[in-house]
Amino acid sequence: MALPTHPEHRPDDRPGERLAALASLLADETRAAFCLALLDGRAWTAGELARYARVAPSTASEHLGKLVAGGLLTEERQGRHRYVRLADPRAAHLVEDLAAHTAPPRASPYTLRAASASAAMARGRTCYDHLAGRLGLAVTDAMTVRGLLRQDTGFALTDLGVEWFGEQGIGLDRTGRRPLVRPCLDWTERRPHLAGAAGAALCRHVLDTGWCVRIGSGRAVKVTPRGERALYEGLGIEPRILR
Template sequence: MTKDAGADRLAELARALADPTRAAFCLALLDGRAWTAGELARHAGVAASTATEHLHRLIAVGVLAERRQGRHRYVELADRRVAELIEDMAGLRPPVPGAVTGLKSATAASALARGRTCYDHLAGRLGVALTDALAAQGLLETEHGFALSGKGLQWMEETLGVDTASWTRRRRRPVARACLDWTERRSHLAGQAGASLCQVLFDRAWTRRIGSGRAVRLSDEGVEALRDLLGIDAAEQGLG
């Protein structure tokens, strides 16, 4: 039997991800930012030396990329394709209610479910609410996969000021993509349109990060803006 090199590489990747600590690192890095080994170690509750070993493994298989700035070493997800893979894999498993060990863990879980970054786009109830509103306004077509309508493209350009012409220079990435939300069990908007929408919300301070993790929440200005632009009732949808 001829040995399949592609199968070997796939198996190596699967083995690299098949560890709770390494999986925790990857999920944390879905916030789209670069983290230090020490930050990831504290996040996963492991020793710094242990974190370093795990990071070397993930870098070796191409899941993570290393960046150095002066004396500091950072790691991040290698690219958006890796981010999509991690989020899609997380969404494949049914949700398992975790044991609430205290108010802090319950609050953190609630914040992530309400709204979070999924690499460079928005997820959780906020991401799904935005997706539903775009579809309801005729800006996003969802019947046969996700696609911006002509009206949606115009809205992105004229209302949000997005340079959609730049999307054509990145043709390897779809304009709109459905990403299964692992907390809502429904799809939210990813792709170039999802990334641009997320960036606009951050640039205009309509969304803000909660602490140093992936969780985000709407600002008062964001609540008003999404109500005026898309008819989203933040209080009714549990986004406040």
């Protein structure tokens, strides 16, 4: 027996349907705040997000339901906690891209605490799974002037760059469907920095080797003394840029 399809229903007669549905997920201020918070790549609990966005737990729960159903987030239940994170690099990319389109960075922060926190964020932070902030830019720029990355005719590693990753002992996974290299336009600095599988591998490497450490539990990262030496020797990055 055939499904009772309405005769007037034409499949492509509503060109904007899917696009609107996707955009709707981010069209709410609370959900947008959730996604921006999750750009740090970590898993947050529902309660953390609720407090962060200053809404009732019940409200947050409903929003998370929509974001998960929409495929933007994945959840992981552990005991009485509901951990939630961006579903995959594609979802992170989407949020990044949209955020990058939201015009000017905001004015100077009000409190001292906020000022020092945002200064740390400006120095170095992670953006989902790669390095961003001045640190991310410094690495990207250093790789560019050293001929490891070319930005003048697109955005791609050179042969030299691929070699360099090998020398550093950073494995490049070229199997997945994820692009090896892509630019990520950060919304404070207005210039692209290295993202994609290579960017993620590099970020993992600098954290694993102790070149950088996370500050507290947030997105901000700090370069260690050892990391300063390594970045200077390996890429010619002046330590003072990172301070």
